[in-house]
Amino acid sequence: MTEKLVIVGNGMAPGRMLEHLLEAAPGHHDITIFNAESRVNYDRIMLSPVLSGEKSFEEIVIHGDGWYERHGIALWKGHRIIAIDRDARTVTSDHGVSERFDRLVIATGSVPFIIPVPGNDLPGVLTYRDLDDVNAMLLAAQARAKAVVIGGGLLGLEAAAGLNERGMDVTVLHVMPTLMERQLDPAAGHLLQAAIAARGIKVITKANTKAIIGNGKVEGVELADGTIIPASLVVMAVGIRPNVALAKEAGLTVNRGIVVDDRMVTSDPSILALGECAEVGGRVYGLVAPLYEMARVAAAGLAGDGSRAFVHSDTPTKLKVTGIDLYSVGDFADGDDREEIVLRDASAGVYKRVILQDNRVIGTVLFGETADGAWFNDLTRRKTDISEMRDTLIFGQSFQGGAKQDPLAAVAALPDDAEICGCNGVCKGKITGTITAKGLTSLDEVRAHTKASASCGSCTGLVEQLMKVTLGDAYNPAAVQPMCPCTHFGHDDVRRLIRAKGLKTIPAVMQVLEWKTSCGCAKCRPALNYYLVADWPDEYADDYQSRFVNERVHANIQKDGTYSVVPRMWGGMTSAKELRAIADVVDKFAIPAVKVTGGQRIDMLGIRKEDLPAVWADLGEAGFVSGHAYAKGLRTVKTCVGTDWCRFGTQDSTGLGIRIEKFMWGSWTPAKVKMAVSGCPRNCAEATCKDVGIICVDSGYEIHFAGAAGLDIKGTEVLGQVRSEDEAIEVIVALVQMYREQARYLERIYKWAKRVGVAEIRRQVLDDVERRARYFDAFVFSQRFAQVDPWSERVSGKDKHEFRPLELAGLGAVVES
């Protein structure tokens, strides 16, 4: 006989409970869910990656509509339960739907805390709780205006980072002296603050919000000291309160949360509660791991197994902001009976602190390097006596028991019951056992079968290492994306090996790296040719036959096999003499189309290949050189007229653009590079969607990069600001050289930057002055060999065969006969 189970709320905890229940007691329940949100169950802790743009909503759905259908579960979306009648055993929704229950599960979650200040109900004040909030923030972020996030905890910082990624100017207000003070000690809090500030997010601590001001909509936040911070968006992320109103009205025992026993049962034996709304053992929880444990306990109880009880354990905290690694768990307050071991490496931004009591680890705070977090936490759980390894404890697991081992050995040495995935409570033995039993070979499969790394994803590295340990060479994550079918190496490996092994020709690369084809293919050969040109500019002889036709004949092939020609117009400036020469060439060669390009130059289309050298000769006489409009290299540097003419211009943007173009033309890059220089923030040269852009301001030059306006549209990232033209050139040259040395062939700057991280690029080309100089010098050296005008070379006879067809000897006679 099936039992009628009704669930109020459809968040992650009840979703997980259902998975366990359907597995333990399939078909035993007739299930109905009421969800106040009008959507299916999704991974709420992944809202931050949705906000920052790293994931889409579809990617974070846990149970799609099909899942509910498959399991015969009735899901009422957009129905808020407004009353529970415990005598009649029914619930009623705000749309008037009533449902009878045998067992009821309350999972109403929590509500964001709204600070009681004037103006907190103005339009533009948001919380950070569900997808609606994220959508509202994304809408607000389109204006790229100013935002204030109130609350410097986990959620607030993730919201701030996401809004910053979306181009907003973000200020975080935090009432305490240091960020995330509940999870971090003050030292780590300061490091975190520095890391957040380095991303361009302002942080004000000890900030007491007095009022939110605005007329009809948010205009700013006023602090107790009278400071006013302008903002068109205010996000409140100061905390959450268990959502207990419904339970309270139904007469259930409620304290901070809905009081349940360690079987998740409320004061009414037929009603359970779990998730953020539940209070067990006097505690309420907000992190996913204990909520999933509640789900496990509740499911067992509903399936008739009363033996499983909820036990409190500390949950590690990790921040989901790309590029900031922090980990904290346990108790780290100072105390007379406590000792601590601290390691600091200021230049690397690493801070580690382990708190000991009676030779046992009771708390861990790691910043900058968190790989040993799981190991320290394991020592805490096991109450391991660490006196034997005390001297080296802080260096982490790989330093224990002799010489430093490789990271795999550390993972291999973990006991089977060591927890790998904190969110889902998956231990090592479960992962390795499932990999072997089910023959899993990919990360996605492991996620699907074990749930490890399937929630916040911060343990992905560990899971991959476990796969490596279990599968040996059969698991090679790089093999997922080889350069092309000719090799099993990916682009990064090939680049590394070219340098490490000193490979200086394409045949040498193919021989040493065991290429599977004798002479490569149209994918790998141009890539290898670029890597060799970039790495050995003086020694490598360019392999002409490994270049795409456009770079071989220095013009752009068109659909009918004719070519187009774009001469360089430095910074988009031209003259009567140049225009006259172009007009003459167009007439002389009967060029069918002439077009002004988006890069401020002139394109002549429909030129026969045989005519190219003669066209170039005429253009060359007028002083033109190749515009490289066909190259994976520097294309144009767009400019506006700057201080020369414009009444708003702040600097000589035209002059700077021409200087950059004259300095950098001819360089080969992984993919095309387009630049622009705007003379003021009105940005007439559209510098903020270029690969590299400069916005001149009164005090200097704001350097932008990683924009896109093609297949993808993306505003630039700000690299930083410099004072002089010379410095601006040095920084962008270093940036381009870093890109030349590190990116994969055909990978535009914005994709490379996303992979490497804006902060890392900033560190290497802006902050680290020595490294910047090294990049600059390497670029200058390579230009000695690259800055040769390919058109004049060919006018002088280079590659003559390319532009002349073969003759069919004696054909005339045959045709006549």
Add this chain to the structure above:
Amino acid sequence: MDWFDIGTIDDIPARGARCVTTPEGRIGVFRTADDQIFAIEDHCPHKGGPLSQGIVHGASVTCPLHNWVISLETGMAEGADSGTVRTIAVRLDGRRIAIGRESHLLAAE
């Protein structure tokens, strides 16, 4: 079959091609890394791209317009694409290259 001289192997770069205009249309003459010579119609079966302008690898060429890969030996598209270009007979006499033309084609002119 009549044979017409078009030049020597050295006129064509290894892993490269040149083209010849004939009354039947333009053909591409290809030289592979190991000095084999092939001739095919210079017209990709996909959108008519000039195959002689593509990158030559093994005994195949990749069309410069949309990256179809065509076998120089059979004239057939490789991989998931399907289509064929006409192959033209080639004869090597020492280092000299001659291409063959069917007599009846000539007669038809």
